[in-house]
Every structure is written in structure tokens, then in C-alpha cells.
Amino acid sequence: MSAPRETQAGTNATAFVLEAKQIEKSFGATHVLRGANLRIRRGEIHALLGGNGAGKSTLIRIISGSHRLDAGSISIDGRLDPNPNAIAVVFQELALLPHLSVAENIYLPHRKCAFARLGEAACYAEARAALALVDEELAERTLDWPVAQLDLHERQFVEIARALSSGARVLLLDEPTANLTFSETERLFGILRRLAQQGISTLLVSHRMGEIRALADVCTVLRDGRSVLDRVALSDISDEAIVEAMGQKSSAVSPPAPRGAPAASARMQIVLRSPGVSLSVASGEVLGLAGAPAGPSGVIETLIGASRPAAWQITIDGIDVRFSSPAEAIRAGVGYVSGDRAEKGILATLPILDNIVAAARVADRRILASSREATAAQTALDTLSIKASSIDALPQTVSGGTQQKLLLARWLAPAPKILVLEEPTRGVDIGTKREIYAMIRDAAAAGCVVVWWSTEFTELIAVCDRVVAFDLSGQASGVLDRDELDEVSLSRATGMAA
Ligand SMILES: Nc1ncnc2c1ncn2[C@@H]1O[C@H](COP(=O)(O)OP(=O)(O)OP(=O)(O)O)[C@@H](O)[C@H]1O
Ligand SMILES: [Mg+2]
Structure with missing residues (x-):
């Protein structure tokens, strides 16, 4: 050496x-x-x-x-x-x-x-x-x-x-x-x-x-x-x-105080069942997923139509979830932010505009650009304080954390009924994280069910109403309610030592 x-x-x-x-x-x-x-x-x-x-x-x-x-x-x-x-x-x-x-x-x-x-x-x-x-x-x-x-x-x-x-x-x-x-x-x-x-x-x-x-x-x-x-x-x-x-802002250090009363309108109920765990989630709730990746990804793939349910049986308002494609899931009101922005999230060869309106186009079954899109995209940039030179720039000209915000911006307009998030704060700076936590709570308050996989226990504890924990083999090991959520209980339930 x-x-x-x-x-x-x-x-x-x-x-x-x-x-x-x-x-x-x-x-x-x-x-x-x-x-x-x-x-x-x-x-x-x-x-x-x-x-x-x-x-x-x-x-x-x-x-x-x-x-x-x-x-x-x-x-x-x-x-x-x-x-x-x-x-x-x-x-x-x-x-x-x-x-x-x-x-x-x-x-x-x-x-x-x-x-x-x-x-x-x-x-x-x-x-x-x-x-x-x-x-x-x-x-x-x-x-x-x-x-x-x-x-x-x-x-x-x-x-x-x-x-x-x-x-x-x-x-x-x-x-x-x-x-x-x-x-x-x-x-x-x-x-x-x-x-x-x-x-x-x-x-x-x-x-x-x-x-x-x-x-x-x-x-x-x-x-x-x-x-x-x-x-x-x-x-x-x-x-x-x-x-x-x-x-x-220095207030950005602590996440927002969450949990308004869930919106009474547009009530919806998701039931998730797997061997060992069964739970029902209603509009207005933020459900966290924690633990070895095999566990959360099984739930997510079923919800977004990426694979047929195997371990999980999921119903939305009593109807079995069996989407045959991600496009079908989007039209059924399921929004999804992929954890792998390079491979599955960012459309690298298309300008920021198209990256933001992509989901809206799928939801509307549109291929052609609409004149309103530029305004919608600019509004999304402003709402999320996204630092980009213009909506015509390519995503690679913005920093990593900014690309992450673009993925979230995609779901502002279609307003999904279920929002599935994989590590949406990965690579995101502290101030922006707080904005994303607020977005998550806002989406829930507007009547959405948020299903959120994170490897950061602290943010799950701060923002979620409940968390499904998976053990090291990817089996659901339990559901932790708000009042039992802390680092110790999450570490124990996931087998990931704190
Ligand atoms: N090849 C490039 N062409 C044009 N602008 C660029 C290029 N590379 C970086 N930039 C710009 O330089 C600035 C700094 O980017 P950089 O990736 O160094 O930020 P960072 O501090 O690493 O951010 P993050 O925490 O998001 O990773 C950004 O505004 C970005 O848009
Ligand atoms: Mg960087």
C-alpha cells in the first residue's frame, strides 16, 4: 500500500x-x-x-x-x-x-x-x-x-x-x-x-x-x-x-407540525392485506413504509401497476387493484414519484416543460402539447421554488436536488387520489425537504392518500400518521401508529439497528 x-x-x-x-x-x-x-x-x-x-x-x-x-x-x-x-x-x-x-x-x-x-x-x-x-x-x-x-x-x-x-x-x-x-x-x-x-x-x-x-x-x-x-x-x-x-429559513430544521383533520370530501379507502398485516387507510392519511427494500417495493409495484399483486391484496374503495399498466394506474388516479430519478423518473432528453406536464398528458390521454402547459409548468416552478433558467432548459442543467423537485412538480396538476412516493427527499436540501413535507401534508389534506417509502426514520416519524414496517426479509412485521412512532420502535420493527 x-x-x-x-x-x-x-x-x-x-x-x-x-x-x-x-x-x-x-x-x-x-x-x-x-x-x-x-x-x-x-x-x-x-x-x-x-x-x-x-x-x-x-x-x-x-x-x-x-x-x-x-x-x-x-x-x-x-x-x-x-x-x-x-x-x-x-x-x-x-x-x-x-x-x-x-x-x-x-x-x-x-x-x-x-x-x-x-x-x-x-x-x-x-x-x-x-x-x-x-x-x-x-x-x-x-x-x-x-x-x-x-x-x-x-x-x-x-x-x-x-x-x-x-x-x-x-x-x-x-x-x-x-x-x-x-x-x-x-x-x-x-x-x-x-x-x-x-x-x-x-x-x-x-x-x-x-x-x-x-x-x-x-x-x-x-x-x-x-x-x-x-x-x-x-x-x-x-x-x-x-x-x-x-x-x-432556519425554521426549515424542524418539519412542519402535521395533521389537519382529513378532508371530508372525496373520501376513499384503501385496504392493504398481506400475510400478517391488514390495514385500512383513508383519504387524508400519510402512510409510511419502512424497512428492507423488498417490502415497500412490493406494495408500490402493485399500486402503480408495475407488477401483478403477489404478496399483497390491495383494494381501493372495495375494488381489487389489478392495473395492467402504469398508464392505467395514472388514469385511475395513482401518482408515483420514482426513487430512481435517473433511470425511471427524469426524461433526460426532454425540456423541463415536458418533464413537468408528463403525467397530466397521460392522465388526459393527450400526445399534443397544449398552449396552457407553459403556464402550468411555470406555476409549478414558482410554487416549488425550482431553480431553473427556463422551462425550455434540459433537466441536466439543474442540480440533483432540483431534478427531484421536478418529479414532484409533475403531480401538482393531475391531483392524484393516491400519491405513491419513493424517497422523494433523496438528495434534497434541508429547506426544500421542509417544503416537500408540507406538500405531502397538503396533498393529504386535499383528500389524497399518500403512501411514502423513506429510509430516513426521522422524516417518517415527523410526518406520517402510520408506518408499515418490514423486516429484513421484506415481510411486513407490523403497523406503528402515530403515538408509538419513534426511532427505537422503527429500528426494532425493521431490524435496522439505530
Ligand atoms: N454542465 C452544466 N451546464 C450548465 N449549468 C450547470 C452545469 N453543471 C452545473 N450547472 C449549474 O451549476 C449550479 C451548481 O450545480 P451543482 O450540481 O454543483 O450544485 P450542488 O451544490 O451539487 O447541488 P445539489 O445539492 O442539488 O446536488 C446549478 O445551478 C446548476 O444548474
Ligand atoms: Mg450535487
């Missing part, structure tokens, strides 16, 4: 392993970074915070060399022409070659093997050592497996191992936990803490205040491309102060 050896060299030369100074970056007319600063010490876990569109991912892409900076400087251990391998971005997915083995993925991109002509056995041994440093059990079990067989979080561990084996001393993680369960997140954090003790620094981008506080020591806050807080110890600053620095 080269990492510890190299780490020794620069420590005395400068206080910071990574220093980005006065970084400027524009995309066309959009001035994204306006003098951003970031300074990271050796062995530190540093949180990079900011609202959606503040410039966090752009800064990471500049530091890792995938975007060129317009002005400013980046130095590592005080050197302005750093070894590019010293910094590594750990991508959420897709940066590995799925058909090659775990070991090959770790050592093949590794220049040392190519140039120093290490034998394959030696490369393999290095890969094993690198992975064992991250997770011994994974190294024992999976070194020869094709990467395609690994879970998402295990792929992240392989990426970390690969970064370490090529000499990375700073890991850049852009929302690494967005697609992880609670226990997978814990496992990742354990690794990062251990690496920190060995002098490896981590830059973490996250919108989850709880996990930031659990992991990071120091934070930098970006707002409109400027570092408005620069290396502030997290122990010295409150959530409210951080949120205020981000430029969002």
Missing part, C-alpha cells in the same frame, strides 16, 4: 492536505462558483454543505480534475502540481466495470501495475490488501466475484479500495449515502472513521444533518458558489446557524 508511506512526506510542509483557493467557474452565462474556498486537514472528515445548486458537485468535479477551473488554485500538501492520484472521487455507482472481478477493478486502473510490470499475483495481493483495509469480510468473500454481483454499498467499498490502492489521501464523496440503507450507511461511516485514523481525509457531501453530525468534524458551507462558512467545527455551530448560512 502506498497510501501511508506517501502520507508521511507532506505533513510538515503544510497544515492542509488539500487547499482550494478562490475557485471560479462558469457554464456559459451561469456563474456557478464565485471564489469558493476549501481547506482540508490530514485525517479529517470534512462536510461540504449547501443548498441544491450551491455548487458542491461542481467544486468536487473541479478538484478531481473532471472540470477545468476558470480561476483560482488547488494545491495538495502545498504543491500546485499535485499527483492526480492523491485525490479520488468515490462515485455512487457505475464507475466500476461490472463484468470484471472485484480484484481486477481494484488493480487494473492502477498505473503501478501497468508501468512497473508487477506480476498478476502481486497485483492481486495488492488488491486484496487494499480491500481488506476497507472491509476484511468483503475481501475474503468477494475478491473473485464479478462486480455486478455486489450490492451498491459494497461497490462503493470497492471504489474506496481502488482509490486507496492508487495512493489517494483525500476521498471525495458526493452524497454517498443517498441510496444506502441505515445499516449500510453505518458500515460506510465505520470505514471512513477508521481511514481517518490512518491519515486519510474524507470530504462528505450530504443533506442529512444527523449523519453529518455523526461523522464529520468540520464543515464548509457554500452558498451561491461562495464559501460562507470556512472550516467551522461542527461542535461549535448549531443546525439553525448552518441552515441560515446556506440561505434557507
Whole structure:
């Protein structure tokens, strides 16, 4: 392993392993970074915070060399022409070659093997050592497996191992936990803490205040491309102060006080039955789904017409739910926000306008654009304070959290009877999360049944009327009422330790 050896060299030369100074970056007319600063010490876990569109991912892409900076400087251990391998971005997915083995993925991109002509056995041994440093059990079990067989979080561990084996001393993680369960997140954090003790620094981008506080020591806050807080110890600053620095209302820290009386009009009743659980949900209720993904996804697939009911028998107003397609579900009044915005949610080649009106078109059986759509789309942008240059822009020109808001905007106009949500706050900043919680409660108050799958227990507790918990095998293990909802009861019912 080269990492510890190299780490020794620069420590005395400068206080910071990574220093980005006065970084400027524009995309066309959009001035994204306006003098951003970031300074990271050796062995530190540093949180990079900011609202959606503040410039966090752009800064990471500049530091890792995938975007060129317009002005400013980046130095590592005080050197302005750093070894590019010293910094590594750990991508959420897709940066590995799925058909090659775990070991090959770790050592093949590794220049040392190519140039120093290490034998394959030696490369393999290095890969094993690198992975064992991250997770011994994974190294024992999976070194020869094709990467395609690994879970998402295990792929992240392989990426970390690969970064370490090529000499990375700073890991850049852009929302690494967005697609992880609670226990997978814990496992990742354990690794990062251990690496920190060995002098490896981590830059973490996250919108989850709880996990930031659990992991990071120091934070930098970006707002409109400027570092408005620069290396502030997290122990010295409150959530409210951080949120205020981000430029969002400090009331955004706590979710809205929920639960008006359900609307009397448009009453509707959904009954869900599976072996072990049976419950009836009425208009005005927010029903949470928590636990291992197999459980919630079974309910959701049935509700949205993606698959025939297997484990679940669901009725809406006494009629069996047997939609033969998602279009049929939409016309029956079922709205759905997919948890996978890249694959199943955002229409990447169509402008924001079409992304917003897509569901309304299906509901109305329309193919042609209508003149009213532009107004409707603009209203949706304003209602949800969506930061986009225009309704004609492509979705890829807005930040990740903003894309998430576009998916919700799709359902403002068709006003569904049942709104099915998969992790609608994934990647969404704290202020926007609060807006989404309010939207969820508003939809319920307007007579909708909201069925909401979230991996964040805190938001389920804050917003839901009831939660169906699933155990680790995906079986429904119980229904928790409002007054019994807390972290402990949810952890117990889902088998996901808190
Ligand atoms: N290739 C691009 N072309 C045009 N604009 C871009 C491009 N990439 C980013 N932007 C703009 O730069 C701004 C910052 O985006 P960035 O993705 O860095 O934000 P972020 O802080 O990572 O947000 P989030 O929390 O939502 O991930 C956004 O307003 C975005 O629209
Ligand atoms: Mg981002």
C-alpha cells in the first residue's frame, strides 16, 4: 500500500492536505462558483454543505480534475502540481466495470501495475490488501466475484479500495449515502472513521444533518458558489446557524407540525392485506413504509401497476387493484414519484416543460402539447421554488436536488387520489425537504392518500400518521401508529439497528 508511506512526506510542509483557493467557474452565462474556498486537514472528515445548486458537485468535479477551473488554485500538501492520484472521487455507482472481478477493478486502473510490470499475483495481493483495509469480510468473500454481483454499498467499498490502492489521501464523496440503507450507511461511516485514523481525509457531501453530525468534524458551507462558512467545527455551530448560512429559513430544521383533520370530501379507502398485516387507510392519511427494500417495493409495484399483486391484496374503495399498466394506474388516479430519478423518473432528453406536464398528458390521454402547459409548468416552478433558467432548459442543467423537485412538480396538476412516493427527499436540501413535507401534508389534506417509502426514520416519524414496517426479509412485521412512532420502535420493527 502506498497510501501511508506517501502520507508521511507532506505533513510538515503544510497544515492542509488539500487547499482550494478562490475557485471560479462558469457554464456559459451561469456563474456557478464565485471564489469558493476549501481547506482540508490530514485525517479529517470534512462536510461540504449547501443548498441544491450551491455548487458542491461542481467544486468536487473541479478538484478531481473532471472540470477545468476558470480561476483560482488547488494545491495538495502545498504543491500546485499535485499527483492526480492523491485525490479520488468515490462515485455512487457505475464507475466500476461490472463484468470484471472485484480484484481486477481494484488493480487494473492502477498505473503501478501497468508501468512497473508487477506480476498478476502481486497485483492481486495488492488488491486484496487494499480491500481488506476497507472491509476484511468483503475481501475474503468477494475478491473473485464479478462486480455486478455486489450490492451498491459494497461497490462503493470497492471504489474506496481502488482509490486507496492508487495512493489517494483525500476521498471525495458526493452524497454517498443517498441510496444506502441505515445499516449500510453505518458500515460506510465505520470505514471512513477508521481511514481517518490512518491519515486519510474524507470530504462528505450530504443533506442529512444527523449523519453529518455523526461523522464529520468540520464543515464548509457554500452558498451561491461562495464559501460562507470556512472550516467551522461542527461542535461549535448549531443546525439553525448552518441552515441560515446556506440561505434557507432556519425554521426549515424542524418539519412542519402535521395533521389537519382529513378532508371530508372525496373520501376513499384503501385496504392493504398481506400475510400478517391488514390495514385500512383513508383519504387524508400519510402512510409510511419502512424497512428492507423488498417490502415497500412490493406494495408500490402493485399500486402503480408495475407488477401483478403477489404478496399483497390491495383494494381501493372495495375494488381489487389489478392495473395492467402504469398508464392505467395514472388514469385511475395513482401518482408515483420514482426513487430512481435517473433511470425511471427524469426524461433526460426532454425540456423541463415536458418533464413537468408528463403525467397530466397521460392522465388526459393527450400526445399534443397544449398552449396552457407553459403556464402550468411555470406555476409549478414558482410554487416549488425550482431553480431553473427556463422551462425550455434540459433537466441536466439543474442540480440533483432540483431534478427531484421536478418529479414532484409533475403531480401538482393531475391531483392524484393516491400519491405513491419513493424517497422523494433523496438528495434534497434541508429547506426544500421542509417544503416537500408540507406538500405531502397538503396533498393529504386535499383528500389524497399518500403512501411514502423513506429510509430516513426521522422524516417518517415527523410526518406520517402510520408506518408499515418490514423486516429484513421484506415481510411486513407490523403497523406503528402515530403515538408509538419513534426511532427505537422503527429500528426494532425493521431490524435496522439505530
Ligand atoms: N454542465 C452544466 N451546464 C450548465 N449549468 C450547470 C452545469 N453543471 C452545473 N450547472 C449549474 O451549476 C449550479 C451548481 O450545480 P451543482 O450540481 O454543483 O450544485 P450542488 O451544490 O451539487 O447541488 P445539489 O445539492 O442539488 O446536488 C446549478 O445551478 C446548476 O444548474
Ligand atoms: Mg450535487
